[in-house]
Amino acid sequence: MDDSVIDKAVYAELQETAGAEFVAELVDTFFEEASGLLAELRSARAEDHADRFRRAAHSLKTNSNTFGAMRLGALARELELKGLDPDRARDTVAIAALEVEYTRVAGALKDLCNG
Amino acid sequence: MGEAGARLLIVDDNKVNRLLLSRNLQMQGHSAALAENGRVALEMLRRETFDLLLLDIEMPEMDGFAVLERLKADPQLRDLPVIVTSSVEGLDNIVRCIGLGAEDYLPKPVNAVLLKARIDASLEKKRLRDQQKELVRRFATSEVAQDLQQSGFALGGKRVHASVMFSDIRGFTALVESQSPEETIELLNTYYTLMFDAINGHGGVVNQMIGDGLMALFGAPLPLKDCAGSAVAAAVEMIELIEQFNVERSRAQKSSIRIGIGIATGDVVAGYTGTQQRATYTCIGDTVNLAARLEEHTKIAGRGILIDEDTQRALRDRRRTEALGAVPFKGKSAAIEVFGLAAGQPAG
Numbered sequence: 001m002d003d004s005v006i007d008k009a010v011y012a013e014l015q016e017t018a019g020a021e022f023v024a025e026l027v028d029t030f031f032e033e034a035s036g037l038l039a040e041l042r043s044a045r046a047e048d049h050a051d052r053f054r055r056a057a058h059s060l061k062t063n064s065n066t067f068g069a070m071r072l073g074a075l076a077r078e079l080e081l082k083g084l085d086p087d088r089a090r091d092t093v094a095i096a097a098l099e100v101e102y103t104r105v106a107g108a109l110k111d112l113c114n115g
Numbered sequence: 116m117g118e119a120g121a122r123l124l125i126v127d128d129n130k131v132n133r134l135l136l137s138r139n140l141q142m143q144g145h146s147a148a149l150a151e152n153g154r155v156a157l158e159m160l161r162r163e164t165f166d167l168l169l170l171d172i173e174m175p176e177m178d179g180f181a182v183l184e185r186l187k188a189d190p191q192l193r194d195l196p197v198i199v200t201s202s203v204e205g206l207d208n209i210v211r212c213i214g215l216g217a218e219d220y221l222p223k224p225v226n227a228v229l230l231k232a233r234i235d236a237s238l239e240k241k242r243l244r245d246q247q248k249e250l251v252r253r254f255a256t257s258e259v260a261q262d263l264q265q266s267g268f269a270l271g272g273k274r275v276h277a278s279v280m281f282s283d284i285r286g287f288t289a290l291v292e293s294q295s296p297e298e299t300i301e302l303l304n305t306y307y308t309l310m311f312d313a314i315n316g317h318g319g320v321v322n323q324m325i326g327d328g329l330m331a332l333f334g335a336p337l338p339l340k341d342c343a344g345s346a347v348a349a350a351v352e353m354i355e356l357i358e359q360f361n362v363e364r365s366r367a368q369k370s371s372i373r374i375g376i377g378i379a380t381g382d383v384v385a386g387y388t389g390t391q392q393r394a395t396y397t398c399i400g401d402t403v404n405l406a407a408r409l410e411e412h413t414k415i416a417g418r419g420i421l422i423d424e425d426t427q428r429a430l431r432d433r434r435r436t437e438a439l440g441a442v443p444f445k446g447k448s449a450a451i452e453v454f455g456l457a458a459g460q461p462a463g
Binding site: 010017018019022025026029030033054055058059061062063065066077080081 | 128129130131132134135138139142173175202203204223224227228
């Protein structure tokens with residue numbers, strides 16, 4: 001599997017300290033939360049709500065880094081630090097890129113849990 | 116794993132973080148409660164007792180900075196150790212947390228080994244602080260300890276309206292000679308337990324114990340609404356407790372004990388006297404001297420409880436008192452009106 005999607009060392013350490021079974025459950029919670037956070041990002045952007053936008057990006061960043069999804073974490077961090085862009089279109093593109101990366105992460109994490 | 120598991124509160128709006136931190140703590144042998152924002156956390160902290168707080172910064176409704184500010188301003192909660200766990204960006208934010216009283220800062224994702232080390236260190240520091248507070252409590256009183264915690268320590272007194280009580284055991288010297296020292300210590304411990312119970316139960320504070328005698332304050336260091344009424348109620352209960360204690364003693368073929376109590380009400384100067392190194396919370400003034408004289412006079416008057424005129428007046432006929440006339444006391448230019456309390460046992 002592509003190591004750039006999930007940092008295996010981070011994921012292995014998580015399994016080691018919290019237990020593989022627990023991590024599998026935590027991955028499910030991450031999936032449940034992530035779809036809500038992505039929706040929140042989109043609606044905060046649409047409603048020009050800077051606080052909600054920053055918080056959603058912040059939570060996505062933290063959760064991504066927890067599982068070793070470093071690229072997803074970095075994309076979310078960019079949005080958190082930059083905040084709402086004066087040019088809406090740039091945020092729309094950035095959120096789309098985030099969603100593409102999230103799909104990769106979700107696939108990789110599912111494989112890791114099952115493998 | 117720590118000796119006995121501690122109870123921690125995890126405050127984080129992110130469910131993944133809450134579950135993961137809670138799992139980490141559980142694996143360390145601790146138990147954790149969860150709150151999803153600062154407002155919920157403060158409600159829980161005021162309701163329940165926790166040993167440590169793991170606090171996120173970025174949260175809706177009330178963020179971590181606001182929680183730290185509230186904790187700092189709350190005398191009940193300001194000693195609670197807080198470890199901030201956050202992936203908030205910027206060194207200035209971390210500095211702000213420490214400035215607001217956070218004990219430590221851990222970046223997210225939290226490393227489990229580091230988390231354990233920080234928690235263990237924090238709990239150990241808390242244990243030492245609690246031990247220190249417990250020592251202050253044991254050797255002062257909870258009121259003085261609270262006063263010290265709130266206003267800090269400063270020599271000097273302030274004038275307050277209070278009732279002062281003196282009490283001691285009649286014929287104590289003879290009693291000591293007739294029994295072993297071990298028996299005397301045991302008797303004193305039981306006696307003090309009973310007297311503390313009655314005095315504290317009515318809002319009073321024992322501030323001195325000398326042999327078999329004690330001095331108690333009602334209305335200092337914390338003000339009391341009806342200091343005279345409280346002092347007299349405590350005195351009546353003390354006599355009743357001693358009577359019950361005597362029933363037990365006579366069953367064990369031991370002699371009865373009798374106590375005498377004097378109460379005076381008025382202005383006193385209360386505060387810390389001594390040196391910067393060693394001081395005691397005490398109270399001085401005419402009222403204190405008068406209470407001591409009244410206690411001594413119980414032997415002559417053959418009464419269990421004697422009170423002064425100000426105490427009697429403050430009772431406003433709530434209790435039956437008997438005027439015993441004016442008594443010339445040592446150190447007093449004019450004779451003092453003395454009243455006996457009907458409930459008081461005759462002094463032996």
